[in-house]
Amino acid sequence: MIWVDTIIQGILLGGLYALFAAGLSLVFGVMRLVNLAHGDLIVMGAYLILVLVTLLGLSPFVAVFVAMPLMFGLGWALQRFLLNRTLGDDILPPLLVTFGLSIALQNALLEGFSADSQRLPTNALTTASVEIGSITLGVMPLLTFASAVLVIVGLNQLFYRTEIGRAFRATSDDATTASLMGIKPANIFATATGIALVIVTIAALYLGLRANFDPNIGPARLIYAFEAVIIGGLGSLWGTLFGGIIIGVAQTVGAAINPEWQILAGHLAFLIVLLVRPRGLFPRAND
Amino acid sequence: MAYSVTTQTPASRITAILGVILIVVLLALPFFAGRGTIQDMFFILTMLVLAQLWNLLAGYGGLVSIGQQAFVGMGAYALFGTVILWGFDPVPSILFAGVAALVIAVPTAFFAFRLNGAYFAIGTWVIAEVVRLLVAQWKTLGGGTGTSLPRDATRDMWFVETIENTLGVRSAAARDILAYWLALILALATIGGIYWLLRTRRGLALAAVRDNTEAAKSVGVDAGRMKWIVFLSSAFGTGLAGGLIYMQKARISPDAAFSVTDWTAYVIFIVVIGGIGTVEGPIIGVLVFFALQSLLADFGSWYLMTLGVLAIVIMLVAPRGLWGLLSERTGLHLFPIRRRLSGGKLTTSEE
Structure with missing residues (x-):
């Protein structure tokens, strides 16, 4: 029974990793850009929520809705004025610019908030749990997982049911032809990164509510997100959720055997998938 | 008249001589x-x-x-x-x-x-x-x-x-x-x-x-x-x-x-600032990096932030780095790898 419990906890943890990964997946899907600062943007989102909570006395669940438009604006501007200039055939500029951004952001947070661990204020809801049979599930992990599913359903709807989604797909397939149809790729890319940062804000809320965070944890979140995307297969959002679950289960099972093996077990699961199915479990894109 | 393919330039010959002197000084x-x-x-x-x-x-x-x-x-x-x-x-x-x-x-x-x-x-x-x-x-x-x-x-x-x-x-x-x-x-x-x-x-x-x-x-x-x-x-x-x-x-x-910062981030910044894809770039980069470190090391995270921003700016403004800028302006190559054809006159088949 303890194993069933461990695996269910792992699946729910996978929801968090899928939230980390969804934004990365979206940006890659639309413009083939891998943002190495993704993890640091999640941490920055958590600090933004913390600031709103402290300054305005809001509940984190309200603060996240205030933070979302701010993060959208930031993502839009970041893409429009910085990252768009790096797109092209050469892979070096986007990689090196986002890597520089990652280091700069990390140290800006360090300067602004010190290296001390922070946590978003919790209330009764965040520590509550429900009993299902003989298994106790935390409300927070359940909420995280439900949010991940909602985000992925939402993104799929956005991609396949709306005008902006059609523009995303068209630009992703062929930016030049799309621009002949009156679409401005620069703005489409900016909107996509804006939406990705809205998802980042949701991920940041759960990151901050569930555990301590400090300016240095960004790169590890990027790595989990990346592993989830690769395991799921590029371009598949449901695959990304599944990839997150695999990392989550591997980590909780690893931790159950030996607490020191938690992170290692997640990475090893990723390497095994890479060995057996190099293109991920549900590949869709060809690159 | 024979044609020859050379990679040496006058600058590279001077570099070689100066390089030998520099190596002797560094050894001593x-x-x-x-x-x-x-x-x-x-x-x-x-x-x-x-x-x-x-x-x-x-x-x-x-x-x-x-x-x-x-x-x-x-x-x-x-x-x-x-x-x-x-x-x-x-x-x-x-x-x-x-x-x-x-x-x-x-x-x-x-x-x-x-x-x-x-x-x-x-x-x-x-x-x-x-x-x-x-x-x-x-x-x-x-x-x-x-x-x-x-x-x-x-x-x-x-x-x-x-x-x-x-x-x-x-x-x-x-x-x-x-x-x-x-x-x-x-x-x-x-x-x-x-x-x-x-x-x-x-x-x-x-x-x-x-x-x-x-x-x-x-x-x-x-x-x-x-x-x-x-x-x-x-x-x-x-x-x-x-x-x-x-x-x-x-x-x-x-x-x-x-440490990813010490052994990869710094290294990437050195190469990007100096000039990626050249032998000269990392040499310039490491000198700039050392100078910046001597100036800013006391400021802790400001130092890394400056390096990060500098790398972004250089990647956007001068993707070939400081050496690339210099080399473009002056045509200077200290470690030339480009093969150049020289000697003889171009002749056509009618002659």
């Missing part, structure tokens, strides 16, 4: 410089080695690795392992450091080459994390907290006594001088080796693969093999540098030896 440096200068020069030279090797990977091979700390850390731990567990002298153990890095580079390449472009970058990072977590489990070498080189191993190190007697310095200073000379040899061998590689047929193949993989394949270049050669030789050199750096530090921990 411990005879007149203080211990602080020697330590600074050791830092500059080892960072230069790491930067040249990363530049070989990314600038020439198109393989942007963020996992170089795997090879630095593995090399360093291999050195500590051979010294502590097998009782070897630290100096020859540096070779084991290179071999150990080479050994883990094979599975790393096997996994990472399954990923393309940007995903290759994060893939190498994941593998470096795996190596760090595994090494942290190695209890005989201190596990997560790390360990030091035994005192008698560092005291009786090869050449140290000779240096002590010849230069009349204390044992600790003599060890720094030994490390400095080894770093100088490694730096010269790395620059020389890379320059030699780039001027051979393989270098031409490498440039062709970087510029257009498909076109290079169509004229018979084995692109996959070039990637392996570049990745493995870079790992070997990085392992040697890692072993040497930690032989000088004499104290190791997994977090320090596998």
Whole structure:
């Protein structure tokens, strides 16, 4: 029974990793850009929520809705004025610019908030749990997982049911032809990164509510997100959720055997998938 | 009249002469410089080695690795392992450091080459994390907290006594001088080796693969093999540098030896600022990096933030770095690899 419990906890943890990964997946899907600062943007989102909570006395669940438009604006501007200039055939500029951004952001947070661990204020809801049979599930992990599913359903709807989604797909397939149809790729890319940062804000809320965070944890979140995307297969959002679950289960099972093996077990699961199915479990894109 | 293909330029000939003078001065440096200068020069030279090797990977091979700390850390731990567990002298153990890095580079390449472009970058990072977590489990070498080189191993190190007697310095200073000379040899061998590689047929193949993989394949270049050669030789050199750096530090921990900031971020910034894809770039970059560090090191995170922003600005404004700017303006190439046709007059078939 303890194993069933461990695996269910792992699946729910996978929801968090899928939230980390969804934004990365979206940006890659639309413009083939891998943002190495993704993890640091999640941490920055958590600090933004913390600031709103402290300054305005809001509940984190309200603060996240205030933070979302701010993060959208930031993502839009970041893409429009910085990252768009790096797109092209050469892979070096986007990689090196986002890597520089990652280091700069990390140290800006360090300067602004010190290296001390922070946590978003919790209330009764965040520590509550429900009993299902003989298994106790935390409300927070359940909420995280439900949010991940909602985000992925939402993104799929956005991609396949709306005008902006059609523009995303068209630009992703062929930016030049799309621009002949009156679409401005620069703005489409900016909107996509804006939406990705809205998802980042949701991920940041759960990151901050569930555990301590400090300016240095960004790169590890990027790595989990990346592993989830690769395991799921590029371009598949449901695959990304599944990839997150695999990392989550591997980590909780690893931790159950030996607490020191938690992170290692997640990475090893990723390497095994890479060995057996190099293109991920549900590949869709060809690159 | 005969035609000839040359790569030398007047500037490169002057560089060669000045280079020989510089090497003599650097070799003789411990005879007149203080211990602080020697330590600074050791830092500059080892960072230069790491930067040249990363530049070989990314600038020439198109393989942007963020996992170089795997090879630095593995090399360093291999050195500590051979010294502590097998009782070897630290100096020859540096070779084991290179071999150990080479050994883990094979599975790393096997996994990472399954990923393309940007995903290759994060893939190498994941593998470096795996190596760090595994090494942290190695209890005989201190596990997560790390360990030091035994005192008698560092005291009786090869050449140290000779240096002590010849230069009349204390044992600790003599060890720094030994490390400095080894770093100088490694730096010269790395620059020389890379320059030699780039001027051979393989270098031409490498440039062709970087510029257009498909076109290079169509004229018979084995692109996959070039990637392996570049990745493995870079790992070997990085392992040697890692072993040497930690032989000088004499104290190791997994977090320090596998630090992504120290062994990859700094290195990337050096290459980007100096000029990616040139031999001259990392040399300029490491000097700028050292100057910035001397100026800003007291400001902690402001320093890293400045480096990050500087790298972004340079990548956007001058993607070929400071050396690229200079070279474009003046046409100067200190380490030319371009083959130029000269001699004779152009004649047509009617004549």
